[in-house]
Amino acid sequence: MDKELNQHKWQAFVLDEIFDIRATQSSIDKKNLVNLAGTIPYITRSDKNNGIDMFIGEQPNYKKDEGNVLTIGLDTQTIFYQPIPFYTGQNIQVIRHSRMNRYNASFLIVAIKILLQKFNWGGNGATLTRLKRSKVFLPITDQHEIDWEFMEDYMRRKETLLLKPAVEQLCKRLINKEISGGGKLLSSQWKPFSFTDVFTEIQRGKRLKKADHTEGSIPYVSSTALNNGVDGFIGNEGCVRKFEDCITIANSGSVGSVFFHQYEFVASDHVTQLKRKGLDKYAYLFMVPIINRLSEKYSFNREINDERIKREKILLPVNKEGDIDFAFMSSFMQEVEADILKTTLNVFKDRLNANENQMGGGKMEGIYTL
Incomplete structure (x- = not known):
């Protein structure tokens, strides 16, 4: 605790006596979602991306929760501030207070995370009742009231x-x-090209079983659609395939997910490296959303194997000579x-x-x- 916090007065408060704590209004199982394209956050118990699993449209049979609240996944001990209205998955709790804003909410998150550490999967499991009865230490005024201004x-x-x-x-x-x-760029003509014309190296990663992973700091890229495709960090040096400064496309799992990697990484056999020597990161980034459209064509049951990817074509801008205009892509x-x-x-x-x-x-x- 830093000096400023240590010098302030603190007091324990029962959560249920100062906050409105209840289950969320929506609680939608993911398989029941409709209108998957939209801008409304769908909050789950994930510990990533502020708990946002995806953005969706209006769900006619469910009511959104209001923003300016904290969401908690008790069993995962995840807690985030949600500034705007949202829908949730199952087993999400909401904490409200009329004086909450994004600043004091950030302070509260740290304090509540400390008390969540006492919950576990044993006899002291996390429940809404236990959460409400729990005490949280917060800074107070001379009148022994919560010091909202100090937290903010x-x-x-x-x-x-x-x-x-x-x-x-x-x-x-x-x-x-x-x-x-x-300056503003000029428009460019477009033409279809096969992957073998665009990339000088097309190579799948190498199989590495989870049980064989060793502890380390090298990104391990697999078929996840999250975190730029990074599925963890490992220390394996032998019997692996390393790439860098390239694009990867997921062959299975989240089929068609495409990411650019400027760093060295280990590739699983669920992704394929797409590389062209001499290409800068901006040209690669230009192609990422274009290649990602292959996800509309493939699925979990129809993977992108080595032969299929070599037969695929993508539309790219061309110069006056009809060659791929990598300079335009980079400038854009x-x-x-x-x-x-x-x-x-x-x-x-x-x-x-x-x-x-x-x-x-x-x-x-x-x-x-x-």
């Missing part, structure tokens, strides 16, 4: 410390892009990256300015102004 200000300061270096890095990257050139993605950086920078700047104003500082200038 503390997390604003922590966010500011994280955002300032990030803003500086974004500014530097954007400045470098402006110096190196830019650099423009996309610049747009994303500017949008991200503006969001970060707005948050920093809001934090500075809330804490009595002035508006940021200098390097933060483009």
